[in-house]
Amino acid sequence: MRIIVHKARCQGHARCSARAPAVFKLDEAGYILPGDIDVANGEQLLAPDGVRSCPELALEIEDPPAARIVPDAILKPRTGVPEHLTTMEFATDPMEQAKITELLDREAIRDCLYRYCRGIDRADEAALRSAYWPDAHDNHGAYCGSAEGFIRFALGVFKTGPRNIHQITNILIEFINPAEAAVESYFTALQRGPDKDGEMRQMLLSGRYCDLFQRREGEWRIAERTVVYDWLEEQIPAAVLESERFGPRQPIGAPHPDDPVYALGKRRIASRGDAFSASERERRISGDDGL
Structure with a gap:
């Protein structure tokens, strides 16, 4: 399987990497690295999901495989093969293929x-x-x-x-x-x-x-x-401003691109230790938050 990367379309959502991190490599800012991707056999189950997850259509499968690769654990039991095996192989049963396709x-x-x-x-x-x-x-x-x-x-x-x-x-x-x-x-x-x-x-x-x-x-x-x-x-x-209503319950949801979820996608969210002062952490630990 080969995936074509349209680098210019990438907006750094990082959804592809969240689904198949071994396939879709990102730079420090959370954008897809340039260059098309040749997907290894062991990663061909998750790679199409990563392609479909991109809202910018920055990824494209050039040659979809004739059969998906699935773990032995989800295949029908076979005589003489232990159920605990974790090796990967092609699923050749059409019924199994149909089930996997429907789930995806x-x-x-x-x-x-x-x-x-x-x-x-x-x-x-x-x-x-x-x-x-x-x-x-x-x-x-x-x-x-x-x-x-x-x-x-x-x-x-x-x-x-x-x-x-x-x-x-x-x-x-x-x-x-x-x-x-x-x-x-x-x-x-x-x-x-x-x-x-x-x-x-x-x-x-x-x-x-x-x-x-x-x-x-x-x-x-x-x-x-x-x-x-x-x-x-x-x-x-409510008659009061949101800043008054929410009080210490921060951050407040915001439009794109200011909402914290977009920083998460680009690996930019600060650790909790950095996000709050020592006094704020102590207050939260004490439970004085009115949840």
Whole structure:
């Protein structure tokens, strides 16, 4: 297996290395090293997952293997072969291959849904775009149209400095064929921001994302989305500033690229010993945090 590296596209998310660190080597800043990658046999199970995880499409499999490599432990038992063996070999049973492929596809779909949440909550345009195919359609409450139009709409909302928190649960994936899947995901969303008149509004929403996912060139993304609303509750926003409400509970979530998660991706988060003063560490250890 050979992986083509499009170095110029890399934004330092480091997701590929998190999935297959032996395959995807990063520089000190967390960016992929230049040069295409020849994947060793022992790493061919995880490498495709690392390729699919890149939201910037900076990685591409040149020659997908005819068969995936899997541990003996997940193959069907074979006469005379101890079950504790950990050597790697090609899985030749078509049924086993189908099961492995389906598991990888399911994980790729879930990862896409999570990228959407990061994109919409962290005002991360790249992550948001990575969840949709360019020709996708989105029926999203007040908005109905192309996914590109929804992204432009979201970018306008991001400029108002809203507070968004999206959580996804109950992900049900039903494959229509090898390249399409019907996916229902329950969501809970807390949204706070100014309305068109500048008045601060806060809403608690619950519902479902009903998505048609399509697999193109080995990658799963949303092709069609309909947002179904099952609960809506308008809340009274807090009158005080966030810095007052959160108090010592720091850091507070922030938009891209200032949120701590992006420093984590680039290996830049300071140790806890560096992040807090001695008095702050003592207070936290004593439990005076009002959790």
